[in-house]
Amino acid sequence: MKKAIFPILGLSLLVIAGGLSPARAAQDKPVSYKEEVAPLIKKYCGGCHGDQNPRPAARLVLTTKQGIEKGGMSGKIIKDKTSKESLLVIRMRGEGNKQIMPPGRGEKPKKEQVDLVARWIDEGAKFDIE
Ligand code: HEC
Numbered sequence: 001m002k003k004a005i006f007p008i009l010g011l012s013l014l015v016i017a018g019g020l021s022p023a024r025a026a027q028d029k030p031v032s033y034k035e036e037v038a039p040l041i042k043k044y045c046g047g048c049h050g051d052q053n054p055r056p057a058a059r060l061v062l063t064t065k066q067g068i069e070k071g072g073m074s075g076k077i078i079k080d081k082t083s084k085e086s087l088l089v090i091r092m093r094g095e096g097n098k099q100i101m102p103p104g105r106g107e108k109p110k111k112e113q114v115d116l117v118a119r120w121i122d123e124g125a126k127f128d129i130e
Pocket of ligand 1: 041044045046047048049057058060062071072073074075077087088091092098099101102103106109
Protein backbone atom coordinates (compact mmCIF):
# COMPACT_ATOMS: atom_id res chain seq x y z
CA MET A 1 0.00 0.00 0.00
CA LYS A 2 2.69 2.44 1.06
CA LYS A 3 4.56 1.91 -2.20
CA ALA A 4 1.56 2.90 -4.28
CA ILE A 5 0.60 6.00 -2.33
CA PHE A 6 3.94 7.76 -2.08
CA PRO A 7 4.70 8.25 -5.76
CA ILE A 8 1.20 9.58 -6.32
CA LEU A 9 1.48 11.95 -3.38
CA GLY A 10 4.89 13.11 -4.60
CA LEU A 11 3.59 13.72 -8.07
CA SER A 12 0.58 15.72 -6.93
CA LEU A 13 2.80 17.88 -4.70
CA LEU A 14 5.00 18.60 -7.71
CA VAL A 15 1.99 19.57 -9.78
CA ILE A 16 0.65 21.84 -7.05
CA ALA A 17 4.04 23.51 -6.48
CA GLY A 18 4.49 24.00 -10.22
CA GLY A 19 1.07 25.54 -10.60
CA LEU A 20 1.66 27.96 -7.75
CA SER A 21 4.88 29.39 -9.09
CA PRO A 22 4.41 32.15 -11.67
CA ALA A 23 8.18 32.71 -11.88
CA ARG A 24 8.69 29.17 -13.12
CA ALA A 25 5.97 29.57 -15.73
CA ALA A 26 7.60 32.77 -17.01
CA GLN A 27 10.94 30.99 -17.42
CA ASP A 28 9.51 28.78 -20.12
CA LYS A 29 9.24 31.83 -22.35
CA PRO A 30 12.43 33.48 -23.63
CA VAL A 31 13.11 36.97 -22.32
CA SER A 32 12.01 39.67 -24.76
CA TYR A 33 14.38 42.55 -25.50
CA LYS A 34 11.54 44.75 -26.67
CA GLU A 35 9.08 44.05 -23.86
CA GLU A 36 11.38 43.46 -20.91
CA VAL A 37 15.03 44.41 -21.38
CA ALA A 38 14.69 47.69 -23.30
CA PRO A 39 12.21 49.35 -20.86
CA LEU A 40 14.36 48.34 -17.91
CA ILE A 41 17.55 49.72 -19.46
CA LYS A 42 15.80 52.91 -20.48
CA LYS A 43 14.57 53.46 -16.94
CA TYR A 44 17.77 52.72 -15.04
CA CYS A 45 20.50 53.53 -17.54
CA GLY A 46 19.05 55.92 -20.12
CA GLY A 47 19.86 59.05 -18.13
CA CYS A 48 23.58 58.68 -18.78
CA HIS A 49 23.75 56.13 -21.59
CA GLY A 50 20.87 57.47 -23.71
CA ASP A 51 21.05 57.91 -27.48
CA GLN A 52 19.87 61.51 -27.11
CA ASN A 53 22.79 62.29 -24.85
CA PRO A 54 25.44 64.31 -26.73
CA ARG A 55 28.14 62.69 -24.58
CA PRO A 56 26.98 59.31 -23.34
CA ALA A 57 28.90 58.04 -20.30
CA ALA A 58 31.85 55.82 -21.26
CA ARG A 59 30.85 56.48 -24.91
CA LEU A 60 28.27 53.80 -24.32
CA VAL A 61 24.71 54.07 -25.63
CA LEU A 62 22.41 51.49 -24.08
CA THR A 63 19.08 52.63 -25.47
CA THR A 64 19.54 51.33 -29.03
CA LYS A 65 20.43 47.97 -30.54
CA GLN A 66 23.37 49.57 -32.37
CA GLY A 67 24.69 51.09 -29.15
CA ILE A 68 24.48 47.84 -27.22
CA GLU A 69 26.18 45.95 -30.03
CA LYS A 70 28.93 48.55 -30.38
CA GLY A 71 29.81 48.73 -26.69
CA GLY A 72 31.71 51.47 -24.87
CA MET A 73 35.22 52.65 -24.16
CA SER A 74 36.21 49.18 -22.95
CA GLY A 75 34.83 47.51 -26.05
CA LYS A 76 31.98 45.05 -26.31
CA ILE A 77 29.61 44.82 -23.38
CA ILE A 78 28.06 41.54 -24.50
CA LYS A 79 30.69 38.87 -24.88
CA ASP A 80 30.22 35.36 -26.20
CA LYS A 81 26.50 35.68 -25.41
CA THR A 82 27.41 34.72 -21.86
CA SER A 83 26.19 36.96 -19.05
CA LYS A 84 29.14 36.07 -16.83
CA GLU A 85 31.53 37.50 -19.44
CA SER A 86 29.39 40.49 -20.36
CA LEU A 87 30.17 43.92 -18.92
CA LEU A 88 26.50 44.86 -19.25
CA VAL A 89 25.65 42.44 -16.43
CA ILE A 90 28.99 42.49 -14.64
CA ARG A 91 28.64 46.25 -14.08
CA MET A 92 25.03 46.01 -12.92
CA ARG A 93 26.16 43.47 -10.33
CA GLY A 94 29.02 45.69 -9.21
CA GLU A 95 31.55 42.95 -9.95
CA GLY A 96 35.09 43.36 -11.25
CA ASN A 97 36.30 46.13 -8.92
CA LYS A 98 34.38 48.84 -10.73
CA GLN A 99 31.56 50.97 -9.40
CA ILE A 100 28.13 49.44 -9.62
CA MET A 101 25.79 50.72 -12.38
CA PRO A 102 23.96 53.00 -12.04
CA PRO A 103 26.58 54.73 -9.88
CA GLY A 104 26.00 56.80 -6.78
CA ARG A 105 22.55 57.15 -5.35
CA GLY A 106 20.74 56.42 -8.58
CA GLU A 107 17.90 53.92 -8.25
CA LYS A 108 19.26 50.44 -8.92
CA PRO A 109 17.46 47.67 -10.75
CA LYS A 110 16.35 44.81 -8.50
CA LYS A 111 18.27 41.56 -8.50
CA GLU A 112 15.47 39.87 -10.44
CA GLN A 113 15.72 42.56 -13.11
CA VAL A 114 19.46 42.11 -13.45
CA ASP A 115 18.91 38.36 -13.63
CA LEU A 116 16.42 38.96 -16.43
CA VAL A 117 19.01 40.85 -18.49
CA ALA A 118 21.50 38.05 -17.75
CA ARG A 119 19.01 35.47 -18.96
CA TRP A 120 18.35 37.49 -22.10
CA ILE A 121 22.07 37.39 -22.91
CA ASP A 122 22.39 33.69 -22.09
CA GLU A 123 19.46 33.01 -24.38
CA GLY A 124 21.39 34.57 -27.26
CA ALA A 125 20.90 38.36 -26.80
CA LYS A 126 18.30 38.47 -29.55
CA PHE A 127 16.76 41.80 -30.51
CA ASP A 128 13.10 41.13 -31.20
CA ILE A 129 12.70 44.47 -32.98
CA GLU A 130 12.78 45.55 -36.62
C1 HEC B 1 24.42 58.59 -13.40
C2 HEC B 1 24.94 58.18 -14.69
C3 HEC B 1 24.94 56.71 -15.05
C4 HEC B 1 23.86 55.84 -15.05
C5 HEC B 1 22.42 56.14 -14.67
C6 HEC B 1 24.38 54.59 -15.53
N1 HEC B 1 25.71 54.69 -15.82
FE1 HEC B 1 26.90 53.24 -16.64
N2 HEC B 1 28.50 54.51 -16.58
C7 HEC B 1 28.47 55.79 -16.10
C8 HEC B 1 29.83 56.33 -16.13
C9 HEC B 1 30.23 57.74 -15.67
C10 HEC B 1 30.67 55.32 -16.64
C11 HEC B 1 32.19 55.39 -16.87
C12 HEC B 1 32.95 55.14 -15.57
C13 HEC B 1 32.94 53.69 -15.15
O1 HEC B 1 33.21 52.81 -15.96
O2 HEC B 1 32.62 53.44 -13.97
C14 HEC B 1 29.79 54.18 -16.91
C15 HEC B 1 30.22 52.98 -17.45
C16 HEC B 1 29.42 51.90 -17.74
C17 HEC B 1 29.87 50.67 -18.34
C18 HEC B 1 31.28 50.36 -18.81
C19 HEC B 1 31.42 50.72 -20.27
C20 HEC B 1 32.81 50.54 -20.77
O3 HEC B 1 32.95 50.42 -22.01
O4 HEC B 1 33.75 50.53 -19.99
C21 HEC B 1 28.79 49.85 -18.45
C22 HEC B 1 28.74 48.45 -19.04
C23 HEC B 1 27.66 50.57 -17.89
N3 HEC B 1 28.08 51.81 -17.49
C24 HEC B 1 26.40 50.05 -17.80
C25 HEC B 1 25.33 50.72 -17.20
C26 HEC B 1 24.04 50.13 -17.01
C27 HEC B 1 23.67 48.72 -17.45
C28 HEC B 1 23.26 51.07 -16.40
C29 HEC B 1 21.83 50.92 -15.94
C30 HEC B 1 21.56 49.80 -15.06
C31 HEC B 1 24.07 52.26 -16.22
N4 HEC B 1 25.33 52.01 -16.70
C32 HEC B 1 23.62 53.44 -15.66
C33 HEC B 1 27.36 56.49 -15.69
C34 HEC B 1 26.09 55.97 -15.53
